[in-house]
Amino acid sequence: MDGRPVLVCTESEDATADLVITELNRRRVPVIRFDPGRDFPTPVVLAARIGAGGAARAESGGGWAGRLTFGQRTADLSAVRALYHRRPTPCPTGSGERTARFAAQENRRGLGGVLGALPGCLYLSHPQAIARAEYKPAQLDAATRVGLTVPATLITNEPEEAERFCAERPTIYKPLHAGTYEVDGEPAGIWAAPVEADEIDGAVGHSAHLFQARVPKVADVRAVVVGEQVFSARITAPPGVVDWKAEYRNLTYEPVACPEDMCGALVRFLADFGLNFGAFDFAVTADGAWWFLECNPNGQWAWLEDVAGLPITHAIADLLENGMSPA
Template sequence: MILIISSPDDAVTIDFVRPKVEARGVPVLWWDEDQYPAHSRLTVAIDEAGCRQILKHNGQTYDLADVTTVWDRRPSPIQVGDLVTDKDYRAYAELVAGRFRDGFWDLLPARWMPAKPTRALPADNKLFHLAKAAELGFTVPQTIFTNDPDELIPAWNRTGGQAISKALTYRDFFIYGDQHLLYTTRVQRRHLAGRHRIQHAPVILQPDIAKAAELRVTVVADQIFAAEFDSQSSRLTAQDSRRYDDNSVTYRAVELPDDVAKRCLDLTSALGLNFGAIDLIRRKDGEYVFLEVNVNGQWGFIETLTGLPISDAIADWLTADEPVTQDATKEDAR
């Protein structure tokens, strides 16, 4: 059985793969962590005979000994539930539930994509994987990670006033009720006067590299799927490709130089990942520059726009240890 851990909002991506898994006669259990502990029950029984792990949800009981592979896609945060109203006890319940969940997954003897959560979390840290990429021979931007306001002006001067800032993690937040999402931003001279603000939330400072093109390289185990796109053809994506402008930007499948492809495989392997979405820049002189690796980065749009068979590779990997039967069994515990 394949266990998919992801939000129902992730259906667009899941549905690239799940039908291909089920067509091979492999049962799929789709469950989201926001069901725990309010609506789902997790149990671990340990004795001399070994360890038994049980998931109960929607009146069904699942023995997770049947799980050969886990696809840890986009889980939602755990939810204690509305019945716990005391703030202090709620904080305690969330802490205990989270610790138990972490141990529960660590004990599960299955193959994981991209990796077990305790391994994927440090791999997803931009400090760690940028340092590892440099160690493996990637060209990387000269980068400062800091919350020291005194570092901003020297970093800006080193780039001749062509510095950019990035957030350490990609998530939205609210200020006085207004939603904000931080994209890559050019550091203007006027920003230097407000440099004291970075003491509260560390930032990434890098030179603004002139781009011939950008690439999303999707690694699935030992397979590489590289897509190049002209982010500079749109004002929206010129600074940050996550602003997506698919009507103006052309995507195409490409072959990476052998040395770059090897570094991509070496990096995901060194990080302990069975999946990674790597972002690169191709400079105008032809040099490839590493930006980051997303341990669960989006790839469905790449498959749609280029035809690269990423979902086939994921389905192959997920079912590699499963006996294939003729009749598909569908289970959905969302």
């Protein structure tokens, strides 16, 4: 195995990334792990060059060259095998005085810009592709275009429109951004939940809201796609539970085969966004139909590998190890 490294960009405590790094170490694939949001400009050191007359690879027509150093490890930027964009700390926005704000923006665009333009590098996945795919309206549009079944959905800030939608069908509300929030100083989340027409009021006008027809599901499926490999698990929650993510302690899992036509649609969905990974959620009805709910372009999967016996770590390590051929 050659010495081309894999860069892993993630926070310091990331048990999921640890699994992949351990497997890459077992295969003797060189790895440099760092957190761009915390480790730059120190202790990470960047020296990147491009352009005629520089140290760029003239024989390949250019491309970024130089080095990235973290501690005792150095990566040749022209020879990075793959970049695993896991869960890096967001780069500081520079909320302090003017000089600090300027430096923060330069750091984010300098390091992030170089890491996003490495020659011959496989991205799992590219940060800009992940960011684009996090928009649920874009996801729902892509899902319909690749042939997935999507529940009737309304995005609105008009209370009257929301009330009509909810009156016509059983409806759930779900947030457009699945971020974490704090309630009385404690982290909390907003889960998908049923909503009735008589619950709609003027508060809908304060922001965009996503309302969706409630699928009469008997189970859920999470399908994790790595490259063109699909790993699926059926998730059964207690009766009446709308969002299984709110009931982790009361779930049962079993591996399930993803229908062949569905596999092709999922791969096309990722290709539409330029992704090499996606964690898809489906509602499954009594007739066996899979209804697309959403895709997390950088979703968690380690717990699912454990409870359902899915070899996701090996699939990710395979993709990172193979990388792309150098130009």
